Amino acid sequence: MKKIILLLSVLFLSSCSLFYNASTHNLESKKKSSPKKSIRSANNNINSIEYIQAKAKVSFRDNNKMKSNTITLRIAADEKIWINASLGAARILIDNDSIKYYNKIEKNYFASDINYINNKIGFESNFEILQNLILGILIHKFEPSSLYKRTENSYMFKDDKFILKSNVIQSIVSISPFNFRVLKHSFAYQNNFFEVSYDDYTTVDDQILPTKIRFTNNGLESLYIEIKSISALEKINIPFRIPKNYKRIKL
Numbered sequence: 367m368k369k370i371i372l373l374l375s376v377l378f379l380s381s382c383s384l385f386y387n388a389s390t391h392n393l394e395s396k397k398k399s400s401p402k403k404s405i406r407s408a409n410n411n412i413n414s415i416e417y418i419q420a421k422a423k424v425s426f427r428d429n430n431k432m433k434s435n436t437i438t439l440r441i442a443a444d445e446k447i448w449i450n451a452s453l454g455a456a457r458i459l460i461d462n463d464s465i466k467y468y469n470k471i472e473k474n475y476f477a478s479d480i481n482y483i484n485n486k487i488g489f490e491s492n493f494e495i496l497q498n499l500i501l502g503i504l505i506h507k508f509e510p511s512s513l514y515k516r517t518e519n520s521y522m523f524k525d526d527k528f529i530l531k532s533n534v535i536q537s538i539v540s541i542s543p544f545n546f547r548v549l550k551h552s553f554a555y556q557n558n559f560f561e562v563s564y565d566d567y568t569t570v571d572d573q574i575l576p577t578k579i580r581f582t583n584n585g586l587e588s589l590y591i592e593i594k595s596i597s598a599l600e601k602i603n604i605p606f607r608i609p610k611n612y613k614r615i616k617l
Contacts, residue, residue: 396544397544398543398544399543399544399546400543401510401513401516401521401523401543402510403546404521404541404542404543404546405508405509405510405512405513405521405523405541406510407546408504408508408539408541408546408547408548409504409507409508411503411504411546412503413443413497413498413501413503413573414571414572414573415443415570415571415573415598416442416443416599417440417441417442417443417598417599417600417601417602418439418440418441418443418570418575418596418597418598418599419438419439419440419441419596419597419599419602420438420439420440420593420594420595420596420597421436421437421438421439421593421594421595421596422436422437422438422439422591422592422593422594423435423436423591423592423594424436424437424589424590424591424592425589425590425592426588426589426590427586427587427588427589432587432590435451435452436451436452437449437450437451437452438450440602440603440604441497441500441501442602442604443497444493444494444497445461445462446459446460446461446604447459447460447461447493447496447497447500448460448604448606454470455469455470455471456468456469456470456471457605457606459604459606460483460493460496461493462480462492462493463479463480464477464478464479464480465477465478465479465480465482465483466478466606466608468608468609468612473609473611473612473613474612474613474614474615475608475612475613475614475615476614476615476616476617477608477614480492480493482617483496487558487560487583489530489533489535489553489555489558489560490530490531490533491530499551499562500576500579500591501575501576502547502548502564502567502574502575502576502579503548504539504548504551505551506525506528506537508523508525508539509523509525512524512525519542519543519544520540520541520542520543520549521540521541521543522538522539522540522541523538523539523541524536524537524538525537525538533555534555535553535554535555536553536554536555537551537552537553538550538551538552538553538554539551539552545567545574547564547567547574547576548564549563549564550562550563550564558583558584559582559583559584559585560581560582560583560584561580561581561582561583562579562580562581562582563579563580563582564576564578564579564580565578565579565580566578568593568596570596570597570598571598575593575596576593577592577593577596578590578591578592578593579591
């Protein structure tokens, strides 16, 4: 379980107003828009849902083998990301300053600042970046002039000089010309290459959210999230309290 929680934490999801099963939805328009309109629409896409809850199947790499688990994911926009493993055996809490988890079976816990995640993915991030990657939202804007490749079903834009906390990172995004969704976003910094792919989307409260998300680190898929159901909430409960008798560990 400890390895499950480690991988989940490194790569990153009351009363309901609306509830959706996250099956495949035809969100594509038949009309193909221009590169300028596509990237401007993607640039303007923001999260408008204050509270989100999802149930998901996650597949993760453990000793070069892919394994699976079921989680509940809750997001309080711009504040917290909470992950609960199946049967409540372990929990993760990510906020603006820290990442924490505890394991009820092994009676231990881990706590660190956001730099722990940065060291794992190979570049400096923050809570907003992690949240946007989960929600399929661009972490920075692209100019229409940054278009460098076209395919039948996508436009690709590249920024070779994206500045992230004083580091110059190459950032490449692939956008659908039919619904302006992010299809893939990759980052290259020194010898590190990190990529997030979005294989499917659904609509919640008039917002399009990804339901199949792949995380790849240096060419190796490390995490795949498949959302089974997702809802927009009017309020949310994020229980997280580390028992005093739990042993602190290092990961």
